[in-house]
Amino acid sequence: MFRPMRERAASATLAFSFDGQPLTGRAGDTVAAALLANGIVACRETPVSGSPRAPYCLMGVCFECLVVIDGVGNRQGCLVPLAEGMRIETQHGRRQFGEDAA
Amino acid sequence: MVVIGGGVVGGAIALGLARSGASVAILDEGDDAFRASRGNFALVWVQSKGFGMPEYAIWSRRSADDWNGLAGILKAESGIDVAHSQPGGFMLCLSDDELQTRVDGMRRLHNQETMTNFTYEVLDHAETKRRLPAIGKDVVGALYSPHDGHVNSLKLFRALREACVRRGVAYRPNSAVETIEPREGGFSIRGAWGEIRTGRVVLCAGLGNARLAPMVGLDAPVKPSKGQVIVTEKTEPFLHNPMVTVRQTDEGGVMIGDSQEDRGFDTIVRQPILSVMAERAVRMFPRLAGLNVVRTWSALRVMSPDGFPIYDQSLSHPGAFVVTCHSGVTLAANHVLTLAPAILAGTLPDAVASFSARRFHVPAHA
Amino acid sequence: MIAIDDISALSSHYDLVVVGAGPAGLSAAARAADLGLSVLLADENPAPGGQIYRAVTTTPVVQRDILGEDYWLGAGIAARFERSVASYAARCTVWALGPDETSPGAFELGLSLGSKARMISAAQVILATGAQERPFPIPGWTLPGVMTAGAAQIALKSAGIVPAGRTAIAGCGPLLYLLAGQLAAAGTEIVAVLDTTPRANWAKALAALPDFLRSPYLAKGLKLMAKARRSLRFVSGVTGLAAQGDRQLSGVRIVRGSTAETLACDTLLLHQGVIPSVNLASAAGCALDFDETQHAFVPRVDAWFASSVGGIAIAGDGAGIGGAESAALRGEIAAFDAARKLGRLSEAERDRQAAPFQAELTRRLRGRRFLDLLYKPAAQFLAPPADETIVCRCEEVTAGQVRDAASRLGVTGPNQMKAFLRCGMGPCQGRLCGPTVVELIAQTRGTTPAETGYYRLRPPVKPVTLAELAALPPTDEATKAVVR
Numbered sequence: 001m002f003r004p005m006r007e008r009a010a011s012a013t014l015a016f017s018f019d020g021q022p023l024t025g026r027a028g029d030t031v032a033a034a035l036l037a038n039g040i041v042a043c044r045e046t047p048v049s050g051s052p053r054a055p056y057c058l059m060g061v062c063f064e065c066l067v068v069i070d071g072v073g074n075r076q077g078c079l080v081p082l083a084e085g086m087r088i089e090t091q092h093g094r095r096q097f098g099e100d101a102a
Numbered sequence: 103m104v105v106i107g108g109g110v111v112g113g114a115i116a117l118g119l120a121r122s123g124a125s126v127a128i129l130d131e132g133d134d135a136f137r138a139s140r141g142n143f144a145l146v147w148v149q150s151k152g153f154g155m156p157e158y159a160i161w162s163r164r165s166a167d168d169w170n171g172l173a174g175i176l177k178a179e180s181g182i183d184v185a186h187s188q189p190g191g192f193m194l195c196l197s198d199d200e201l202q203t204r205v206d207g208m209r210r211l212h213n214q215e216t217m218t219n220f221t222y223e224v225l226d227h228a229e230t231k232r233r234l235p236a237i238g239k240d241v242v243g244a245l246y247s248p249h250d251g252h253v254n255s256l257k258l259f260r261a262l263r264e265a266c267v268r269r270g271v272a273y274r275p276n277s278a279v280e281t282i283e284p285r286e287g288g289f290s291i292r293g294a295w296g297e298i299r300t301g302r303v304v305l306c307a308g309l310g311n312a313r314l315a316p317m318v319g320l321d322a323p324v325k326p327s328k329g330q331v332i333v334t335e336k337t338e339p340f341l342h343n344p345m346v347t348v349r350q351t352d353e354g355g356v357m358i359g360d361s362q363e364d365r366g367f368d369t370i371v372r373q374p375i376l377s378v379m380a381e382r383a384v385r386m387f388p389r390l391a392g393l394n395v396v397r398t399w400s401a402l403r404v405m406s407p408d409g410f411p412i413y414d415q416s417l418s419h420p421g422a423f424v425v426t427c428h429s430g431v432t433l434a435a436n437h438v439l440t441l442a443p444a445i446l447a448g449t450l451p452d453a454v455a456s457f458s459a460r461r462f463h464v465p466a467h468a
Numbered sequence: 469m470i471a472i473d474d475i476s477a478l479s480s481h482y483d484l485v486v487v488g489a490g491p492a493g494l495s496a497a498a499r500a501a502d503l504g505l506s507v508l509l510a511d512e513n514p515a516p517g518g519q520i521y522r523a524v525t526t527t528p529v530v531q532r533d534i535l536g537e538d539y540w541l542g543a544g545i546a547a548r549f550e551r552s553v554a555s556y557a558a559r560c561t562v563w564a565l566g567p568d569e570t571s572p573g574a575f576e577l578g579l580s581l582g583s584k585a586r587m588i589s590a591a592q593v594i595l596a597t598g599a600q601e602r603p604f605p606i607p608g609w610t611l612p613g614v615m616t617a618g619a620a621q622i623a624l625k626s627a628g629i630v631p632a633g634r635t636a637i638a639g640c641g642p643l644l645y646l647l648a649g650q651l652a653a654a655g656t657e658i659v660a661v662l663d664t665t666p667r668a669n670w671a672k673a674l675a676a677l678p679d680f681l682r683s684p685y686l687a688k689g690l691k692l693m694a695k696a697r698r699s700l701r702f703v704s705g706v707t708g709l710a711a712q713g714d715r716q717l718s719g720v721r722i723v724r725g726s727t728a729e730t731l732a733c734d735t736l737l738l739h740q741g742v743i744p745s746v747n748l749a750s751a752a753g754c755a756l757d758f759d760e761t762q763h764a765f766v767p768r769v770d771a772w773f774a775s776s777v778g779g780i781a782i783a784g785d786g787a788g789i790g791g792a793e794s795a796a797l798r799g800e801i802a803a804f805d806a807a808r809k810l811g812r813l814s815e816a817e818r819d820r821q822a823a824p825f826q827a828e829l830t831r832r833l834r835g836r837r838f839l840d841l842l843y844k845p846a847a848q849f850l851a852p853p854a855d856e857t858i859v860c861r862c863e864e865v866t867a868g869q870v871r872d873a874a875s876r877l878g879v880t881g882p883n884q885m886k887a888f889l890r891c892g893m894g895p896c897q898g899r900l901c902g903p904t905v906v907e908l909i910a911q912t913r914g915t916t917p918a919e920t921g922y923y924r925l926r927p928p929v930k931p932v933t934l935a936e937l938a939a940l941p942p943t944d945e946a947t948k949a950v951v952r
Contacts, residue, residue, distance in 0.1 A: 002629040003629060003630065003632040004630075005624070005630050007531055008529070009527075009530050011528060026628075028627075029626070034627075037627065039632070041612045047354065051610065052611075052612055053612065053861075056616060057600070057601065057616050057618065057619050058616075061745070061900070072392060081514055094337050095335050130878075133882065133883050133921055134921065256887050256888070256890070259887060259888070260877070260887075263877050275880045335895060353890075358934075372569075373937075376937055377937050377946070378942045378949075380934045381938035384935060384938045390934050391935035393933060396894070396897070396931075397897070398926050
């Protein structure tokens, strides 16, 4: 959906994955920006109807950019900086407890 | 008939009256009312209730037993499934002292006469874990009773309003009542909105009953008891049974509660209580630790001096009734199915004879 | 500036805590530190600037003219703050603000940083939480591919990315034209600017025109508008919008009076002005009033930006929309008053030092009323007429459901609506539905937003986990209230 503008300051490239697919992003970007820049259309499905949603406000207000980051669900992608090796996944509906659930 | 108060208690009485054929109006406050119906924990709870008044245990049990029927009626009359279930409730204990206190309380309760028909079990950690695999190691044991259940109390609130409206009940918001005057065998009810005349009036105004009751020769010395509640984001189903401290709603959120404070009408949410409740909930169910809190609130329970309901008809002004309790959800089935028809008939049922406020004016036995 | 990146590095008490690192917060914190106060500035973003100066110290945009001169003013404000001795906690959320029970008159704040929460206290608090875009509920606005114009601007400023395909921009207000110009300059294919400014607004705004003609807004505004109009396809008089697509945006249906057309596009950017972010202020008990001109709930403040809660001031757009330059001035003025309240400045000294900032603020705000009146959204974009339009994006509550409950079930306000329909109960805590729910209730019941009221908000106003809450210190009293 988004693409880098023609002239952009150089920055380190970070490797991450989205739903298992290997992608790269720019160091300094948020998770939500990195997903947009990679053409990811939807980042979650709602817990109410299962409809797809994508980042909407990018300023921490709307909670539409919720994703699973390194196994932790419902994180606001627009407030989390991308990090090397991050495992990002679609938030399917309700929060899951994850592997560490006691 | 006029019902003053449009919460779960007023809605249940109004629906029961309308189902029995009465023409009913509800006078309610506005959006900023103290509204326990918006803030309660949604339990249909029996165990642990009734020490000092076994009739309350019996009354609660009767409502819990009738709740399935009420849920069916609400579905039929409003189209809303209020998510009622009665899977049995637990009270989890985090120390031997807590468990002992609970067990002692249950023994005292059941030592009362007429309490023979109530089932409960005391469970150790292993047995609790067998029934609730998600509990943490700090849970030393639990009390369990098969009579306990829960609902979605906001859906209940809405279903009552919807059913009332469909039955032709006139719901009048922004109609806070200032005065009730007995007049010509009936009552003149006034507020900033105007006046309404009625032959019979039922006070279901929660904490407002304390002020209104004396206007018609009734007594409802209720006071606020503050409770704070935390609710988390929606998560996968893991807990079907209700508990007084933690429950999962049908939508997936986890409610955490059961604080009790006397702070008058103060409804500020305070961190120390949230923290104590959160800490205990996480020890009960460690998987909750990472969940985000989406909302907290505080609500005011409507507490009588002994904690039991007040049901009365005015002796000086027959036709004026008061209905007040802090368990409007548990008792909703009784209110719709038993109490409202009796009010319409003009006489309160024997089952509630002990709930008259006259009990507060009789010298207590030593 | 002292950077705080671990919550344990915070002091347990500050003279002043400022929330939000936009122009108001940066200016307030820098001024207060210069006046000798111990200051913490807490902000949830990774870098200072707020939204208007988003990423001004870190942006990858190299061509300065793309973002315009006004944006780069923020660099000066951030640099001044960085030279101050204030503490700065980035990526730190403030989720609670209330009275400090152990110290009358002081405040307790709940903060979260790096997945750890902490309570600290402050003698004075300045909320500089800024603004958010006014909700723009149209059919299909939840489809991927639809986002706010502000979001596209944030993506541009902070990540140097732009919409990749055919992009339509719809709505009204100065930011709309600014963004259209910025995106076009950055290489986005803008297929149309769909202007929803109601034609009737011109007549209402005319009375405020003389002030506007003498205001600094004028030159800037005309420049923006002219630049956008020269190069882009402008469609004015838009009276209806609907985003279309199956699981993803494919086009936008545009209604102009009695005619309708569908425009294919890959991205639809929506904007109809900004409104104060009131959640933290409201949860702290600050009174809100409905401002008819700005058509929004606005915290009640005095000339020093003190709220109805003594000791809490609200600076910047959070106390009514005034724009970035005004926000910085308001931050300065609030800081002088905080210093006076703490006894560091006499009243006379406060007045003397603040006077030039107040004069400049008056000048800056001249003309604001004209913009507010001209760009007041049309009724159908405040309260969507199509029943199926989603109003609460979190709980997926529609306009039709809200209207039905307001008319048939006698729901007179947003708090009862929330109990009946769950609108406002999701993670955004009503930020994206509150204004619309109020508008729909008011319209249905024939009342006003002022009479209808707003959601009662409670902490935490930002996400905090149960584990974080659980790790905070209890009190004996609290334990007794729970373990009975």
